[in-house]
Amino acid sequence: xxxxxxxxxxxxxxxxxxxxxxxxxxxxxxxxxxxxxxxxxxxxxxxxxxxxxxxxxxxxxxxxxxxxxxxxxxxxxxxxxxxxxxxxxxxxxxxxxxxxxxxxxxxxxxxxxxxxxxxxxxxxxxxxxxxxxxxxxxxxxxxxxxxxxxxxxxxxxxxxxxxxxxxxxxxxxxxxxxxxxxxxxxxxxxxxxxxxxxxxxxxxxx
Amino acid sequence: xxxxxxxxxxxxxxxxxxxxxxxxxxxxxxxxxxxxxxxxxxxxxxxxxxxxxxxxxxxxxxxxxxxxxxxxxxxxxxxxxxxxxxxxxxxxxxxxxxxxxxxxxxx
Numbered sequence: 221x222x223x224x225x226x227x228x229x230x231x232x233x234x235x236x237x238x239x240x241x242x243x244x245x246x247x248x249x250x251x252x253x254x255x256x257x258x259x260x261x262x263x264x265x266x267x268x269x270x271x272x273x274x275x276x277x278x279x280x281x282x283x284x285x286x287x288x289x290x291x292x293x294x295x296x297x298x299x300x301x302x303x304x305x306x307x308x309x310x311x312x313x314x315x316x317x318x319x320x321x322x323x324x325x326x327x328x329x330x331x332x333x334x335x336x337x338x339x340x341x342x343x344x345x346x347x348x349x350x351x352x353x354x355x356x357x358x359x360x361x362x363x364x365x366x367x368x369x370x371x372x373x374x375x376x377x378x379x380x381x382x383x384x385x386x387x388x389x390x391x392x393x394x395x396x397x398x399x400x401x402x403x404x405x406x407x408x409x410x411x412x413x414x415x416x417x418x419x420x421x422x423x424x425x426x
Numbered sequence: 427x428x429x430x431x432x433x434x435x436x437x438x439x440x441x442x443x444x445x446x447x448x449x450x451x452x453x454x455x456x457x458x459x460x461x462x463x464x465x466x467x468x469x470x471x472x473x474x475x476x477x478x479x480x481x482x483x484x485x486x487x488x489x490x491x492x493x494x495x496x497x498x499x500x501x502x503x504x505x506x507x508x509x510x511x512x513x514x515x516x517x518x519x520x521x522x523x524x525x526x527x528x529x530x531x532x533x
Binding site: 243251254259263266269289292299303403407409417418421 | 442446453459463464473476479480497511
């Protein structure tokens with residue numbers, strides 16, 4: 221091996237050793253997933269916005285904000301409990317980290333139950349993916365698609381929280397892994413901040 | 427690597443006080459969105475106000491809950507990439523409507 225080869229190898233090793241933006245590879249992968257998922261949700265919400273604007277008889281079927289307000293409170297609070305869990309893990313408090321992670325998962329389950337209860341109410345009133353009693357069928361399609369996509373993310377998040385939490389408790393995962401799962405959970409919360417005003421509050425019956 | 431370690435140390439040393447303040451701010455912003463929903467204003471005004479509040483809320487979550495404030499390089503990467511994609515979609519969607527309305531067989 222020549223001196224030039226050795227020098228090049230040294231350079232490439234140094235380049236490989238330095239993580240992008242000083243972020244570990246697993247965390248960077250989660251950030252890239254979050255960016256890609258942001259594009260997915262942005263696509264759905266922007267399409268919803270254009271369709272809503274171009275449809276004159278857009279329905280406003282929501283009479284009460286109690287359920288959606290409660291769901292928002294639960295999801296925001298679950299972000300805080302996730303943060304407490306991650307901080308506990310970083311301090312080495314394994315039991316505390318596991319407990320707060322499971323509390324976050326329970327909050328996620330509660331959110332999903334409230335969400336499904338609301339869906340059942342809507343379906344009971346005659347709204348489906350392709351039909352609704354208030355006007356354009358596009359409302360049902362967009363409402364169930366966007367909230368369904370978010371609910372799918374919450375469900376996936378709950379499964380991830382339980383799986384990572386249990387593995388962390390068993391010593392197979394580290395605090396970093398819990399933090400990466402936490403990033404995903406905060407993202408799910410972040411998306412809800414846009415879904416609530418656009419899908420629910422703008423369609424409130426006055 | 428040094429920066430990553432510094433970030434970890436920063437996580438460990440920061441108390442819950444700041445997180446709690448950010449959480450309360452986000453709750454207040456969410457409440458403002460609900461108040462806006464009951465204002466007697468046009469749908470476009472309502473949309474603008476609610477979206478502005480949502481952007482501030484999301485910014486708080488990104489900076490403090492997701493710790494982007496501790497890594498400027500990553501923050502700019504996420505911001506520029508995401509904003510470019512969202513703006514690109516705005517162009518794409520409006521253009522798709524133009525195509526739907528403009529083609530000879532549309533009407």
